[in-house]
Amino acid sequence: MPSWRESLIPVRMDRIAVVAPADRMRDVLVRVADAGAVEFDEAAPRPVPEAVLSVTPPSATGRPELLAGEAALRERSQASTTRDGVSALLGWVPADTVAVLSERLAPVEGAVVVLPRPRGVEVPSVLRTGGVRGSLTSLVETYGTVPYRDMDPTPLAAGAFLLMFGMMFGDVGHGALLLLIAVALAFWPRLERFRRVWPLAAGAGVAGIVFGVLYGEFFGPTGAIPALWLRPMERPVALMAVAVCLGGVLLAGALALGTVNRVREAGWAAALYAPSGVAGVVLLLGLALVAVGWYAGVVAVVVSGAVLAALAMLLIFLGFTGEGGVFDACVELFDTVLGLGSNLASFTRLAAFGLTHAALGWIVWEGTRALWPRGTVAAVGAVAVFVAGNLLAFALEGLVVAIQALRLEYYELFSRVFQSQGRPFRPWHLPVTTEEVSAWPPGSSPSR
Structure with missing residues (x-):
């Protein structure tokens, strides 16, 4: 179980050498391939579909998948360094698997030697995938690979996504439907291949319910529940102002996380001048103070904000001047300020999308009300309009809102958290069979 500090960063990797007597290297590599926990330095053997390793070497007339596996094993073995009858292969492995791997290789005279990490070498990166958190990493991995030195933003990314999704999808009824879908994903065998995403779907459903309670929406403005905060259709300007303020808070969080990453990547000196570091945080704070002071009519707050914003722009300008000329720095500074706005x-x-969702619910509800008191046939039509309209709104808005939440997360937030992509951890793995396979079945041949 990782500590809380370790849970905030990618899985810790160790530089290792897999060592064994040259005549036992095949047995060692079979166990390494079966474990699927080591990424070797050398280029991986060409992938062969359905390649399988056998514990004992297959004969020349063995099954094709075993021959393919043996060829891949031989290619990997040939990349090892051999001296005085001992062979070694360098690679990377998650630190918490070193002891288990060593124990697994010991019976075939193999060993795992932990080495000092070489300078200037990019360490492969992998995020934790256990439990509910593992289902949320897709939000980050779809964007790219988190650099090894950076923080793992999975919990914060999931929280921001659910908050934005709920604000745009606020309806108790629709949120409950999404929660039912999450339950089906978790327990229905036919949906097993999608099971990994059920916690995200469940969280989105809960977020929709919470904001539905705040908006007073239950399959539209049916009046089934009161609005604890505001009704989007009645106070769109207030909703717009809250959305911008929420965006400012999320941007501040992204810049704070970006500052931590810049420090971990290159130290405080680089973080001080970076638009996604200290300078970016101060610029956002300064602009926020200017806006608040102007709205409240407090000149001192406006002046304080302007001073902070000017200081931040000076830091950003000096940072870009160190990378290029004055003209380039001016262009980059203008782009930074404009981009933040x-x-x-x-x-x-x-x-906007919260209003769209509420408007669709209102249209469906008004159509239902118009038909309901006009006889039996009209009542059936009213039920059909209510059910079909809500299902259409649920499906359409659910898809659109999820895309918009991802778009905001990737372009507005992640672009400040990350400056570059990391290198994904790609362990070498081939399935291993223990069955005896030394020849083709009677009546068959490799040519058939």
């Missing part, structure tokens, strides 16, 4: 404006879509 456009990113804040992008969060107005939280209110």
Whole structure:
């Protein structure tokens, strides 16, 4: 069980050498391939579909998948360094699997030697995939590989996604439907291949229910529940202002996480001047103070914010000057300030799509009300309009809102958390069979 500090970063990797007597290297590599926990330095053998390893070497007339596996094993073995009858292969392995792997290789005279980490070598990166957290890593992995030195943003990314999704999908009835889908994903055998995403679907359903209670929406403005906060159709300007403020908070969180990453990547000196580091945080804070001071009519707050914003722009300008000329620095500074403003404006879509969802619910409910008191046939039509309209709104808005939440997360938030992509951890793995396979079955041949 990793400590809370380790849970905030990618899985810790160790530099290792897999060592064995040259005449036992095949047996060692079979166990390494079966474990699937080691990424070797040398280029991996060409992937062969359905390649399988056998514990004992197959004969020349063995099954094709075993021959393919043996060829891959031989290619890997030939990449080892051999001296005085001892062979070794360098690679990377998750630190918490070293002891288990060593124990697994000991019976065939293999060993795992932990080495000092070489400077200037990019360490492969992999996020933790156990439990509920593992189902949430897809939010980050779809964007790219987290660099090994950076923080793992999975919990924060999931929280931001669910918050934005709920604000755009606020309806108790629709949230409950999404929660039922999550239950089906978790327990229905036919949906087993999608089971990994059920916690994310469940969280989205709960978020929709919470904001539905705040909006007073239950399959539209049916009046079944009161609005604890506001009704989107009645106060769109207030909803828009809250969306921008929420965007500012999320951007501040992304910049704070980006600052930590810049420090871990290159130290405080680089983080101080980075638009996604200290300078970016100060710029956002300064602009926020200017806006608050202007709205409240407090000149001192406006001046304080302007001073902070000017200091931040100076730091960003000096940082870009160190990378290029003065003209380039001016262009980059202008792009940084303009980009921050456009990113804040992008969060107005939280209110826009929340209004769209509420408007669709209102249309369906008004159509239902118009038909309901006009006789039996009209009542049946009203039920059909209510059910079909809500299902259409649920499916359409669910898809659109999920895409918009991802778009905001990737372009507005992750672009400040990460400056580059990491290198994914790709362990060498081939399935191993213990069955005896030394020849083709009677009546068959490799040519058939």
